[in-house]
Amino acid sequence: xxxxxxxxxxxxxxxxxxxxxxxxxxxxxxxxxxxxxxxxxxxxxxxxxxxxxxxxxxxxxxxxxxxxxxxxxxxxxxxxxxxxxxxxxxxxxxxxxxxxxxxxxxxxxxxxxxxxxxxxxxxxxxxxxxxxxxxxxxxxxxxxxxxxxxxxxxxxxxxxxxxxxxxxxxxxxxxxxxxxxxxxxxxxxxxxxxxxxxxxxxxxxxxxxxxxxxxxxxxxxxxxxxxxxxxxxxxxxxxxxxxxxxxxxxxxxxxx
Ligand code: OAD
Numbered sequence: 001x002x003x004x005x006x007x008x009x010x011x012x013x014x015x016x017x018x019x020x021x022x023x024x025x026x027x028x029x030x031x032x033x034x035x036x037x038x039x040x041x042x043x044x045x046x047x048x049x050x051x052x053x054x055x056x057x058x059x060x061x062x063x064x065x066x067x068x069x070x071x072x073x074x075x076x077x078x079x080x081x082x083x084x085x086x087x088x089x090x091x092x093x094x095x096x097x098x099x100x101x102x103x104x105x106x107x108x109x110x111x112x113x114x115x116x117x118x119x120x121x122x123x124x125x126x127x128x129x130x131x132x133x134x135x136x137x138x139x140x141x142x143x144x145x146x147x148x149x150x151x152x153x154x155x156x157x158x159x160x161x162x163x164x165x166x167x168x169x170x171x172x173x174x175x176x177x178x179x180x181x182x183x184x185x186x187x188x189x190x191x192x193x194x195x196x197x198x199x200x201x202x203x204x205x206x207x208x209x210x211x212x213x214x215x216x217x218x219x220x221x222x223x224x225x226x227x228x229x230x231x232x233x234x235x236x237x238x239x240x241x242x243x244x245x246x247x248x249x250x251x252x253x254x255x256x
Pocket of ligand 1: 020021023024026033101167168222238241
């Protein structure tokens, strides 16, 4: 059951901020990071695969792993959580969508101006000069990849140095503009919705605390407890692809 006071808040919201994590893409078949059996960091070494040091030590291992992940995303489809968030943006006066995800499933569900705090699997760039690199799909489609495929990274067309995945690695700064927009929206919205994140990665995890300090109500959707349970006014326990459509229907479908 969706609490009546939450339905009313959603019906009257002026600026809704939605912060998503890997859980929002879980029902599309994209693995999360910290779920005990299936999470990427339960099965792979984050230091080797998601850091500058790891890339310098073995660029082919790192490029191959991200290519495997990117191809999984290309074959995945947005789920009901992604599409409901896109519909919410049409219903409410203003919606800011902030994601920690490096997939493009929000965009493919119709969301616009998504703030990507952790970069994108689909925007690789030169490791040295940062020139954007476009992966030629016709060449990669044919190669069968698994998560341990080593693939030499392509070379930058300008300077000839290796191309790196366009994601934020451990120890790196978040993209400045995205982070600034995310902090501002989290402090000045009138409802913050946190969906499918463990809240263990900083500074992204600070956004709900900024909202809480500003007295903004928080609603969380997650089948498990997260570090945000204590500051959320509403903890909806369940899958995003099930609970979000219920919430949307309760708030925006006319009765009778
Ligand atoms: P985590 O893997 O840490 O957390 C995923 C959360 O999603 C957990 O709290 C799950 O309980 C929840 N979850 C699982 N299935 C769900 C579902 N169907 N509906 C709703 N929630 C569900 O992923 P993140 O919090 O996103 O960083 O991780 C944050 C960052 O850590 C990632 O962006 C990534 C990683 O290192 C980078 O790639 C830079």
